[in-house]
Amino acid sequence: MQIRLSGPLERDSIVNGYGLRAVLWTQGCARRCPGCQNPETWDFNGGFLVDVAEIKERLGQIKGQTGITFCGGEPFEQPEACREIADWCRQKLGWNVWSFSGYTYEQLMEIGGAKTEFLKSLDALIDGPFILEQRDLTLKFRGSRNQRLLRLEYGTGKILSQE
Numbered sequence: 001m002q003i004r005l006s007g008p009l010e011r012d013s014i015v016n017g018y019g020l021r022a023v024l025w026t027q028g029c030a031r032r033c034p035g036c037q038n039p040e041t042w043d044f045n046g047g048f049l050v051d052v053a054e055i056k057e058r059l060g061q062i063k064g065q066t067g068i069t070f071c072g073g074e075p076f077e078q079p080e081a082c083r084e085i086a087d088w089c090r091q092k093l094g095w096n097v098w099s100f101s102g103y104t105y106e107q108l109m110e111i112g113g114a115k116t117e118f119l120k121s122l123d124a125l126i127d128g129p130f131i132l133e134q135r136d137l138t139l140k141f142r143g144s145r146n147q148r149l150l151r152l153e154y155g156t157g158k159i160l161s162q163e
C-alpha cells in the first residue's frame with residue numbers, strides 16, 4: 001500500500017496537537033477553502049507516493065514523540081493508508097493519534113466505510129473546513145471558529161470532550 005504525501009515527515013511539532021508530535025502531510029484535497037494555507041496540497045496527482053512500510057520504518061526511528069498527527073491536504077481521502085499507519089503507531093510505538101479534516105465529525109460518522117473506520121482509530125479530530133470569515137488566530141491548533149478539537153474514544157469514535 002502507498003500513501004501520497006505533500007512534504008517530508010515532520011517530528012517534534014508542538015503546533016499540531018499536544019505533546020511532541022510526528023506529522024504526516026497528506027496530498028490531495030477537493031475542498032479548496034478560500035484562504036487555505038496549503039493550496040499546494042490540493043492536487044490529487046501532486047506530491048509524491050511513498051510505501052506505507054517505508055513510512056512505518058521511518059516513524060519507528062523517531063524517538064521522544066508522544067503522538068502522530070495527520071495533516072493535509074485531506075487525510076480522509078486516503079483513509080486506508082492513514083488508518084494502517086495510525087494503528088501501527090498506536091500498537092508499536094504507544095503514540096496517540098490525531099487528525100485534521102475538512103469534513104465534519106458528523107459527516108465522517110455518517111459516510112461509513114474506510115473514512116469512518118479511520119475516524120474510529122483516532123484519539124482526537126480537528127474537524128471542518130477553514131472558513132476565512134471565521135478566522136481566529138487565538139485558537140489553539142485551529143484556524144477558524146467553526147472548527148472543533150474533539151477528543152474521541154478509540155475504537156468507537158464517540159466524542160469524549162470538545163475544546
Ligand code: SF4
Nearest residue numbers: 029032033036073102
Ligand atoms: S480542507 Fe484544509 S487543506 Fe483542504 S482546502 Fe480547506 S483548509 Fe485547505
